[in-house]
Amino acid sequence: MKHVLVQALTDDLPKISLALAEVGVFDPDVRSVGKDHFPTVPGDHYRELFKQAQSRMDKISRLLPMPEKPQLSSVRVVDETELERLNAWLGDIWATASSYEERFRRLSESERVINLREDTLENFANLRVDLGLLHSDSRFLSLFVGTVPSANAQQLEEALGLAGHMMYAFREGTGTTSVIIVGQRNEQQLDELNSVLQAASFQPLVIPQDLRSQPQKIREEIQSQRTKLTEERQQAQSQLENWAASLQRELVDAQRTLILAEPFVLMDTSMRSAGSLGTVTGWVPARSVKKLEANITQKVSNPFLFTVRDPTREEVSFVPSLMQPNAALAPYQDVIKQYGVPRYGEVDPSWLFAVTFVFMFGAMFGDVGQGGVITALALLFRKSLGHFVKLAVPMGMSSIFFGFMYGSVFGYEDVLIHHIWVSPLHHPEYMLVVGVFWGVSFITMASALSVYNHFIANEPMEAVLGHHGIMSIVLYLSVMWGLVQVAMGGGFGWIPTIFTVLSISAISAHAWHEMHDSPIIERVMVVAIGAMEIFMGYISNTLSFLRVAAFSVNHSALALAVFAIANSLDTTGHWISIVLGNIFIMVLEGSIVGIQTLRLEYYEGFSRYYSGDGREYEPITLNIKASDDATMESAATLKA
Known part of the structure; x- marks a missing residue:
């Protein structure tokens, strides 16, 4: 990645921004480089016009059909006068479009009211009376319309009969009954009647004021209103x-104008000026520098100065980075980006993450049958999963592979097939040892990548003597070597002891030197605590990988629990339990294993060698196709 500085006449800056966007590899440097000599950011009013015009275009496009990105017949500079005219014209178009939007909003509101009225009418569909008579009590009759729990309906009817009232059920719902209660009006019995209704959990049902005739007549009225509303909407x-069709050409031209105006706006503070002189700064992949310079030379007739240099050490955090575009790794890169974007110069973790993630998932969830189901479901729903099918299928295949290794098919371990490698349920101690050795291998790989990253960043002392440097790796491996010998019945060994002492001495001496201005007591404590932190950190991180073994054993244990339940039932219940149990294992344990695998990748791997605080490479382009082509071209030389 190279830092590019273009110095030219201020009047040529719009042409230069178009030339940069046309190639599609220039990522603006918005740090305001050289603001002391070039204090002005040109085009403030131009940017305001563009933002307003683009906002109006976005609102119009939500209402009128338009192509997402029209092709450009030619590349030209859009001056401020043209942009101002376009903005005013879009304002007029939006004023008309918004009147249609308001008209459709009113129609939708009318439709909502009709639907609400129709839904309310359904509560009284079985009544064959004028609903207007039910709005209030008459002079001689008490009327109650409402719902009561179905379980209480019969008791309420009997109680009302004793009070001289009749109850008529006109609609049965889910657990409730809609009723009408009618009786002779008696003010003295009103409190007693209300107590009976309250005891039966009676809920009044409000009849809207616009329902004042027979239900069938109201339904015909609603249908007439709906037909009229549909006709009005169609009109x-x-x-x-028709109006949109008459404007189609002008709207497409407006889109093209905004596309051509956008590069100058996106340059933002990377473009500065002082009087008649201006500058543009940004980042360009090394192999695209000559192509970019040639395009500017072709587009700009006046003299300009094109300066290229390597990024300085202080600028590394500002240099954009890009993961190598790879269709097979796209879903893994999406997951990686949830942790963060790689810093420029760091190792791209895509391949390592993909291989180790799939490997650990299969090791913890090894089952031929369940892995086959995961694979089949991923292929069946591949359209819904999108590119994540490339993550789900390998996970299922890894589960199938380790299923053969463990001899497990739908939880039946060493029953339908015999294990090729080991049965986790019958050899849990062996699996724990395997988990530790895998943890040592994984942590060593991650620490080695950390060493590489520090060397690339020109930080040799951190690469050798840092927390994840060469001496820390030597300390870790020598201690693990000695512990293995102790576990095998021998002593710690003099070779591991020598390497342990030398590595701790080197790390402590470096820390001591770094704190040469501090008091002796403070230096002693910091050095001792630092060495202990490194040692305990590596050990605790290694023990985290015991979960790889633990979940492989847990998978078999869950299957045993399912079989224990199934064996206590008859034949039908047995197989239903087997099927439901396997579904439960795949959903619950499969999710947990995926989360635990991701945790190991993030906290035991990325925390060592992957900063995740980089800035993503986002070149300015004129259209999508140019952006994709340029990205693929520049990716070959970009080291994320």
Whole structure:
């Protein structure tokens, strides 16, 4: 990645921004480089016009059909006068479009009211009376309309009969009954009647004021209103489409104008000026520098100065980075980016993450049958999963592979097939040892990548003597070597002892030197605590990988629990339990294993060698196709 500085006449800056966007490899440096000599950011009013015009275009495009990205017949500079005229014209178009939007909003509100009225009418569909008579009590009759729990309906009817009232059920719902209660009006019995209704959990049902006739007549009225509303909507839609068709060419031209104006706006503070002189600064992949300079030379007739240099050590955190575009690794890169974007110069972790993630998932969830189900479901729903099918299928295949290694098929271990390697349920101690050795291998790989990253960043002392440097790796491996010998019945060994002492001495001496201005007591404590932190950190991180073994054993244990339940049932219940148990294991344990695998990748791997605080490479382009081509071209030389 190279830092590019273009110095030219201020009047040529719009042409230069278009030339940069046309190639599609220039990522603006917005740090305001050289603001002391070039204090002005040109085009403030131009940017305001563009933002307003683009906002109006976005709102119009939500209402009128337009192509997402029209092709450009030619590349030209859009001056401020043209942009101002376009903004005013879009304002007029939006004023008309918004009237259609308001018209459709009113129609939708009318439709909502009709639907609400129809839903309310359904509560009284079985009544064959004028609903207007039910709005209030008459002079001689008490009327109650409402719902009561179905379980209480019969008791309420009997109680009301004793009070001289009749109850008529006109609709049965889910657990409730809609009723009408009618009886002779008696003010003295009103409190007693209300107590009976309250005891039966009676809920009044409000009859809207606009329901004042027979239900069938109201239904016909609603249908007439709905038909009229549909016709009005179709008429409005037809008028809108005709109006949109008459504007199609002008709107497409407006889109093209905004596309051509956008590069100058996106340059933001990377473009500065002082009087008649201006500058543009940004980042360009090394192999695209000559192509970019040639395009500017072709587009700009006046003299300009094109300066290229390597990024300085202080600028590394500002240099954009890009993961190598790879269709097979796309879903893994999406997961990696949840942790963060790689810093420029760091190792791209895509391949290592993909291989180790799939490997650990299979090791913890090894089952031929369940892995086959995961693979089949991923392929069946591949359209819904998108590129994540490339993550789900390998996970299922890894589960199948380790299923053969463990001899497990739908939880049946060493029953349907015999294990090729080991049965986790019958050899849990062996699996724990395997988990530790895998942890040592994984942590060593991650620490080695950390060493590489520090050397690339020109930090040799951190690469050798840092927390994840060469001496820390030597200390870790020598201690693990000695512990293995102790576990095998021998002593710690003099070779591991020598390497342990030398590595601790080197790390402590470096820490001591770094604190040469501090008091002796403070230096002693910091050095001792630092060495202990490194040692305990590596050991605790290694023990985290015991979960790889633990979940492989847990998988078999869950299957045993399912079989224990199934064996206590008859034949039908047995197989239903087997099927439901396997579904439970795949959903619950599969999710947990995926989360635990990701945790190991993030906290035991990325925390060592992957900063995740980089800035993503986002070149300015004129259209999508140019952006994709340029990205693929520049990716070959970009080291994320």
